[in-house]
Amino acid sequence: MLDVRILREAPDRLEEGLRRRGLTIDIASLAGRERRRRDLSGQVDEFKARRNRASAEIAQLKKAGQPAEALLGEMKSAAERIRSLDEEIGGLEREIWDAFLTIPNLPHPGVPTGSDERGNREVRRFGESRLGGTARPHWEVGERLGIVDFERASKIAGARFSVFIGAGARLERALIDFMLDLHTREFGYTEVSPPLLVNRESLVGTGQLPKFEEELFKVEGGSLFLIPTAEVPVTNLHRDEILDEGSLPRAYAAYTPCFRREAGAYGRDTRGLIRQHQFDKVELVRISRPEESYNELERLVSHAEEVLKRLDLPYRVVELCTGDLGFSAAKTYDIEVWMQGQGEGGAYREISSCSNCEAFQARRASIRYRPAGKKGTEFVHTLNGSGLAVGRTVAAILENFQSEDGSVAVPKALRDYMGGMDSIRKKT
RNA sequence: GGAGAGAUGGCCGAGCUGGUUGAAGGCGCCUGACUCGAAAUCAGGUGUGGGGGCAACUCCACCGGGGGUUCGAAUCCCUCUCUCUCCGCCA
Numbered sequence: 001m002l003d004v005r006i007l008r009e010a011p012d013r014l015e016e017g018l019r020r021r022g023l024t025i026d027i028a029s030l031a032g033r034e035r036r037r038r039d040l041s042g043q044v045d046e047f048k049a050r051r052n053r054a055s056a057e058i059a060q061l062k063k064a065g066q067p068a069e070a071l072l073g074e075m076k077s078a079a080e081r082i083r084s085l086d087e088e089i090g091g092l093e094r095e096i097w098d099a100f101l102t103i104p105n106l107p108h109p110g111v112p113t114g115s116d117e118r119g120n121r122e123v124r125r126f127g128e129s130r131l132g133g134t135a136r137p138h139w140e141v142g143e144r145l146g147i148v149d150f151e152r153a154s155k156i157a158g159a160r161f162s163v164f165i166g167a168g169a170r171l172e173r174a175l176i177d178f179m180l181d182l183h184t185r186e187f188g189y190t191e192v193s194p195p196l197l198v199n200r201e202s203l204v205g206t207g208q209l210p211k212f213e214e215e216l217f218k219v220e221g222g223s224l225f226l227i228p229t230a231e232v233p234v235t236n237l238h239r240d241e242i243l244d245e246g247s248l249p250r251a252y253a254a255y256t257p258c259f260r261r262e263a264g265a266y267g268r269d270t271r272g273l274i275r276q277h278q279f280d281k282v283e284l285v286r287i288s289r290p291e292e293s294y295n296e297l298e299r300l301v302s303h304a305e306e307v308l309k310r311l312d313l314p315y316r317v318v319e320l321c322t323g324d325l326g327f328s329a330a331k332t333y334d335i336e337v338w339m340q341g342q343g344e345g346g347a348y349r350e351i352s353s354c355s356n357c358e359a360f361q362a363r364r365a366s367i368r369y370r371p372a373g374k375k376g377t378e379f380v381h382t383l384n385g386s387g388l389a390v391g392r393t394v395a396a397i398l399e400n401f402q403s404e405d406g407s408v409a410v411p412k413a414l415r416d417y418m419g420g421m422d423s424i425r426k427k428t
Numbered sequence: 429g430g431a432g433a434g435a436u437g438g439c440c441g442a443g444c445u446g447g448u449u450g451a452a453g454g455c456g457c458c459u460g461a462c463u464c465g466a467a468a469u470c471a472g473g474u475g476u477g478g479g480g481g482c483a484a485c486u487c488c489a490c491c492g493g494g495g496g497u498u499c500g501a502a503u504c505c506c507u508c509u510c511u512c513u514c515c516g517c518c519a
Contacts, residue, residue, distance in 0.1 A: 042479060045488045052488090055500045059447035068499085075499035242438090242476090368476095377476080 001100050001364045007031040008038075017106030020113045020322040030099055037092040044085040051078055101204065102211050105360040107322045108294075108331040114321030120334070121321065126305065127314030129338055129346060130400060137341035138398035139272040142168060144406050145426050148273070148394075159270070160262060160277045162391070167424045171397070171410075172280065174417035175390050176255050179282040179307055183387055187303045189253035189284060194233035196256055197224040202236040205365030207328035207357075214263045217277075226259035230283035231384040238287065239365040243380065245372055249288040249296055253387065256281065273391040274349060280390035286383040287367065290359065293381035294331075297356040301333045304352045304387040310413040313396050314338035316348055329355035333385075337392065341399035351392045354385030 006014050011027050018025060054075050061068040112121050142148030147168025153161040164172050183189040203209040203225060208216060217226040227233055234252050243250070258281050269275035284303060288296045301317060308315045320332040332355040336348035362368070362379035371378050401409040407425040410418050 038479080041488085045479065048489085049487055051499075056448065058499065062447075072499050077499095079499060 112321045115323040119321030121319045123317040125316040135340040138395040141398040183253040189251045192254040230254040230256040234285040243369045252285045273395040284387040311411045328357045330358045337396045352386040
């Protein structure tokens with residue numbers, strides 16, 4: 001959430017930021033309500049001050065055994081006034097608050113303006129396709145090997161689910177271990193294993209609610225939701241906390257399954273592992289001082305990239321334009337892995353998304369710290385990124401490491417995690 | 429699931445027969461004095477958010493969340509959430 005004060009201090013900046021995202025909202029009306037709220041709030045504060053003074057007097061009079069009827073009567077009418085003012089203020093506050101909960105973060109000034117993914121900017125590439133030409137899509141590779149089964153998954157659960165079997169399941173587990181080990185041992189992340197069900201407050205804190213409820217699975221008979229990403233429970237670890245400055249930056253790595261309705265994606269990626277209702281992900285979350293957060297973002301991306309480098313998977317890093325930016329993000333890098341089996345001759349597909357949310361989530365979730373030498377508290381900046389999406393990594397390995405004979409080589413970095421297995425072959 | 433107890437400042441912990449209690453006391457932390465230095469001791473300070481003011485400062489709100497009673501609520505009532513104890517059930 002943005003700071004409401006932007007309405008009176010920098011409405012132009014608000015309008016400009018939203019315009020770059022392709023949004024227009026009635027800022028003047030909101031600003032008017034904020035002015036009115038502030039005005040009434042000043043008035044009611046005065047009434048309350050008077051009431052507090054009178055209360056002390058009444059206490060004195062009663063103590064001295066003197067009559068206080070005159071004051072009592074006077075305060076009775078003041079109480080009425082206070083009540084009605086408070087009511088109006090409360091209404092205005094709710095309106096403004098509700099509006100702000102649905103206003104996205106403002107893009108960082110350096111983010112390119114654009115309306116959709118065509119406006120994104122490629123930042124760098126790494127690696128080259130090892131195969132070239134056309135290759136089988138991962139669902140074919142996986143099904144032929146008998147390590148991924150979509151048909152049985154849909155029997156068990158429905159469309160957009162998959163089952164890993166045998167070496168497929170082992171590969172998935174190996175990737176999770178490999179990623180967590182890399183991030184915790186080499187990059188200093190603290191491993192977290194959070195709840196997979198979270199309450200409303202947590203989802204409001206990171207920005208999924210109130211606006212994107214239709215994307216979430218809600219548990220029947222309760223008020224809990226399945227997490228769409230570990231970003232939710234992990235960032236909310238520190239909701240309503242004031243962190244020690246010395247403990248920043250904090251870095252967490254969490255492996256969790258993620259659950260998404262994919263409500264707006266009817267025709268897209270209907271085959272394969274790319275878009276599932278349930279998928280595994282190793283998520284990275286960093287919490288930093290505001291002045292450090294853009295350095296932290298570069299660090300975060302480099303950590304996610306390192307996974308792909310060690311797996312010998314080619315990729316590129318793309319900076320999202322304003323129109324492609326997520327709700328809570330001020331700046332986002334997507335990492336797109338090369339997938340040899342997609343389309344004609346391969347394609348880059350998103351495998352990680354690394355964002356700096358600046359104070360947007362921190363303000364919603366009230367995560368602060370005490371800056372040394374300054375009075376008071378300040379909101380931290382929160383960052384998150386996939387490090388990486390496991391299902392898509394499996395898919396990328398199947399497509400990029402497939403051989404003519406249908407087998408799939410195991411990337412070197414993964415072999416120890418696979419019990420020494422160097423390739424996945426069909427069981428005979 | 430049944431019965432009971434409780435949620436107060438960074439922590440522990442009073443207050444809960446409604447009226448200088450933003451909140452005693454202790455611990456912790458910060459500053460000063462003492463000391464070559466430290467410990468100990470002594471003195472002072474030490475919540476968050478919002479409004480006004482250049483500032484000193486001042487006003488308002490906040491004692492788990494929400495609502496109510498009252499001139500006035502940490503204190504009374506309702507409700508929700510969470511925690512603890514005992515019983516039952518269970519990975």
